Amino acid sequence: MPPGLSAKELQDLYDRYAPGMYRRAFALLQREADAWDAVQESCIRVLQSAAAFRREARPMTFIYRVTTNVCLNMLRTRALRDVAPEDAGSEGAVDALAATECRDFLMKLARELDERALTVATLHYLDGMSQEEIAQVLGLSRKTIVRDVQRISALARALGEPEGIRRGAG
């Protein structure tokens, strides 16, 4: 492992960011064990990319990017298995009903979108991020995100976007 973060720094990073990572991972994965696996994997990736993480002007965007990607990859792997979501009530759930509805909708979108668009959709619908924030998290231009969100929104309407689902602002 490259000596990018000391044990103390890594522990501080974990204590600071792991609860938020876990909340978002649980919202996407809907299973406690999987969500903790995602936290662990995300932390290891941050550790492996310590230099890039240090360069981030806004570290939380890096954390969101890594966690989102890890979770989407896990959902893809889970497509190899038949895993049912856990019942609400786990320590992971903050907006249990909304998150479940949102995740189900994202899975519907996943059949139609490439990965970048799905990542954008996740940040837009699950996290309620603005297009500016999504651009920051993904390191892409605002223009690109605006185009992506327009395309995703059109598709979402066609697929029957749930009424209660929250979405990011422009």
Add this chain to the structure above:
Amino acid sequence: MSEHLSDLVMDEVVAGGMSPPHLDSCVACRERLALLESHAEKVRAGPHFARVRARVLSERAAPPRKPGGAWLTRWLLVPVLATLATVVVVRGARAVDPVTSPEGPSPEAPFAHPGTQEPLLGMRIKGPPQVELLRLKDGEINPLLQEGDEVALRLRSGGHRYALVVAMDSGKEVEALWPPEGRQSGELAAAQPAPLFQVTQGDFVVHALYSETPLRLDTVRDWLSTLKPECRAAPMSAACLSLAGVPPGVAHAAVALQVEARP
């Protein structure tokens, strides 16, 4: 702009960042922040928080994994349970992964090819036979690999019942990758651990032979020995998928990969 703060901003505050002035004047955002803070405390007090922290710290302390003697060695450290019966995830459009680089997201759709209407979980997705290697650290499919990269083997059987997966190096040496016993094809309907590997330096081609009855490794070796030299390099032409002597009903898929030395 939204009238309320996003969770990104809220998480920054929960993680000890600056509190935006909006919080002073917005009851809804203060309530949301209190909910997230309370949730974070609950998570920290839960049984898994310390356990995962210990694992993360132990990962930092662990020595780098050494590649094995072969160019592609089995990686047994992560027993991910997956069934090859449904190893049918298909690729999406190529892009760049956002995890370790800022350029953008990674190359494939997490569940299915854009445009497919197939259900996602536990379902077979129809499509031509295919074999892919997924790099675990970023989800890239068939990337230019570096020595030590950990990869997962993914198969799309095209509806065939059996598969035999082998790797051939530039010296035409053939090594069985899946099933683990490697002497003949394995049944894809049987639950198997997802095959994970760690690569070492050198180019190689992974061949998957799909069939309705088991094929013997020796037979497959004979077929592969008929390949022309240009079929052992990346990229491969479609003509390389034609193996002499392969009977009807046997499907062949292959992917050529390059493994660079780690700088």
